[in-house]
Amino acid sequence: MRGLALRFPPSLPPAGEPGSLATGQRRRAARKVRARCVLAPAFPPSEPPFLGSVTRRAGAWAGGGARARPLPLPGEPPPFSTRPSSLPLPLPAQRPTACELLKRCRLLGRRCAPRGVLLPARRGLQRAHPLRDASSRPSTLCQPRGRRCPRRDRDFILMADSKPLPSLDWDPVAAEALLRDVFGVVVDEVIWKGTSASEKVCEWKEPEELKQLLDLELRSQGESKEQILERCQAVIRYSVKTCHPRFFNQLFSGLDPHALAGRIVTESLNTSQYTYEIAPVFVLMEEEVLRKLRALVGWRSGDGVFCPGGSISNMYAVNLARYQRFPDCKQKGLRALPPLALFTTKECHYSIKKGAAFLGLGTDSVRVVKADERGKMIPEDLERQISLAEAEGAVPFLVSATSGTTVLGAFDPLEAIADVCQRRGLWLHVDAAWGGSVLLSQTHRHLLDGIQRADSVAWNPHKLLTAGLQCSALLLRDTTNLLKRCHGSQASYLFQQDKFYDVALDTGDKAVQCGRRVDCLKLWLMWKAQGGQGLERRVNQAFALARYLAEEMKKREGFELVMEPEFVNVCFWFVPPSLRGKQESLDYSERLAKVAPVLKERMVKEGSMMIGYQPHGTRGNFFRLIVANPALTQADMDFLLNELERLGQDL
Incomplete structure (x- = not known):
């Protein structure tokens, strides 16, 4: 670590040299100038000083000295690299003293101090960012001497013998080495092994054993790079590989490399999607992606926002519909509202009821409309439920239809439902997160x-399109800025109205949350790479494989479809040998319902595959297999049928 040297102005020569002051005079003079001096790094004689850029103002310096150049304008390349070993900029023949640097900073204002410089403050020290280069640790903070020292003597204290912090804050070489090693682990263990059919989907461990293997305790002392890499390997090893071709458990699966690249870039930039000034690229990108999604819905204009999941998208829709009908509720709350009623089927996503509870409407406000045997809403019963709610004194305001129900994959008849909503003046929301x-x-x-x-x-591209968690869009036909009017609070520290650009680009007030992660880049990058035609082929392939699987089940003894699949949800029972031909037994349904949990345990503990199961209405447990991974082939469909037969042959 480089030390810190206190540099005095040329008018105060060191003691013992011609023109030097007596000891007492020197001490008094030192106290007078000490508050004006700065702590600057003490470089070896052979190494030139490297000062980071000064905050940009008129005439700002880049570096320091007689040959210092102005900082580049936006769009121009920087005058030199951030690494001191690659400086093309001519250096001054003589290094400027600390006081000279201080004078330059004062010309620009106190907040324009070069990096690595301490400025005197009225109350304690005012520190800019520590000076760093690729081969040194950051400077440690200077501490005051103590109460017995005069105030002026406490302004600047040297800590040249301090030990460097055992951290990468910020050693670029060590950080780069760590990240390259971590990315190597990710490529080997996730992208290669995690997508290989010859590897396990998961390596199951019981909770207590897993806690011991992971060593989850957080301690006061840090760990070495080697230990951190071992931690990363352990996390991956014992996690479920949702990108595996035998993972059929959820509505999301697979791994798109372009979407993953977008996620890496997003996490690296670590910005928030609320103002154009800190996320200019992503504000414009989100606007374009939402425009494309709206066009696919069939709208030429409208609004929208990316939300943290489909549940929040559905909740936003309920809140927007309520606000449009009763705008006073934003200020006056529930006391400004009559009893409200919204309508959906029992096949809807559970977030509709959770959203009603969260928004203060209560779960009783959710009126359940009947669905047919395939799980589709019956429009005639919707009409009846609306009339019944009105008769009970409630005010209907929203209908939530579903395109792609979670279990059966059903699509509600939207045309007929829209007719009812149009006659009744109700907001129609379509939960198309899955479909x-x-x-x-x-x-x-x-x-x-x-x-x-x-x-x-509501639409979740992270599901069937494999954009990666999470990527959830709420799309609106509204063009009256309803999102901002409903959710906005106009925080003056973020959404100043006198900015130097169009403040309409500050989209943060569309969302309830403040900080909002960037979810558009992964979808945009994947779309750029695949094109609309490539994504269409991905969807068509999923439909084709689901149909292939259903037809293969009909050919095999022991497989019984719950219904013909309309979507890529294939719902079925596996009937073990002991129950075949015994459908007329009184306990048949009860015994059959116990098969899926046993098979699920076996497949998970072996790590061969993962398939979800659930009861549904009067039906006992059955498997719900999701065909969504774009890497799937007919061979994978054949494997899962063979594997179920193997796992259940003794039942």
Whole structure:
């Protein structure tokens, strides 16, 4: 670590040299100038000083000295690299003293101190960022001497013999080495092994054993790079590989490399999607991605925002519909509202009821509309439920239809539902979090006919399109800035109205949250790489494989479809040998319902595959297999049928 040297102005020569002052005079003079001096790094004679850029103002310096150059204008390349070993800029023949640097800073204002410089402050020390280069640790903080020292003597204290902090804050060489090693682990263990059919989907451990293997305790002392890499390997080893071709458990699976690249860039830049000034690229990108999604819905204009999941998108829709009907509720709250009623089916996502509870409407405000045997809303019963709610004194305000239900994969008849909403003056929300990506397919988009008549649509590209968690869009047909009017609070420290650019680009007030992660880049980058046609093929392939699987089940003994799949949800029972031909037994359904949990335990503990199961209405437990991974082939479908037969042959 380089030490710190206190540099005095030339008018105060060292003691013992011609013109030097007596000891007492020197001490008094030193006290007078000490508050004006700065602590500057003491470089070896052979190494030139490297000062970071000064905060930009008129005439700002880049570095220091007689040959210092002005900082570049926006769009121009920087005058030199951030590494001192690659400086093309001519250096001054003589290093400026600390006081000279201080004078330059004062010309620019006190807040324009060069990096690595301490400025005197009225109350304690005022420190700019420590001076760093690729081969040194950051300077440690200077501490005051103590109460017995005069105040002026406490302004600047030397700490040249302090030990460097055992941290990468900030050693670029060590940081780069760590990240390269971590990325290497990710490529080997996740991208290669995690997507290989010859590897396990998961390596199951019981909770107590897993705690011991991971060593989760957080301690006061840091760990070495080697230990950190071991931690990363352990986390990956014992995590479920959702990118694996035998992972059928959730509505998301697979791994798109372009989307992953977007996620890496997003996390590296670590910005928030609320103002144009800190996220200019992503504000414009989000606007374009949302415009494209709205066009697929069938709208030429509208609004939208990326939300942290489909549940929040649905909740936003309920809140927007309520605000549009009763705008006073934003200020006056629930006391400004009559009893409200919203309508959906039992097949809807559970976030509708959770959203009603969270927004203060209560779960009783959710009126359940009947669905047919395939899980589709019955429009005639919707009409009846609306009339019943009005008769009970409630005010209907929203209907939530579903395109792609969670279990059965059903699509509600949107045209007929839209007719009811239009007659009754109700907001129509379509939860297409799962099924929205079908709009990309010219072959299958008829399943969402009528969606263009909706007022709002929730769509999760992180599911069927494999954009990666999370990527959830709420789309609105509204063009009156309803999102900002409903959710905005106009925080003056973020959304100043006198900014130097169009403040309409500050989209933060569209969301309830303040900090908002960037979710558009992964979808945009994937779309750029695949194109709309590539994404359409991805959707069509999922439909084709689901149909192939269903037809293969019909050919094998022991597999029974719950219903013909309309989407990529394939729901079925595996009937073990002991129950075949015994459908007439009184306990058949009860015994059959116990099969799926046993098979699930076996497949997970072996790590061969993962398939979800659940009861549904009067039906006992059955498997719900999701065909969404774009890497799947017919061979994977054949494997899962063979594997279920192997795992259940003794049941």
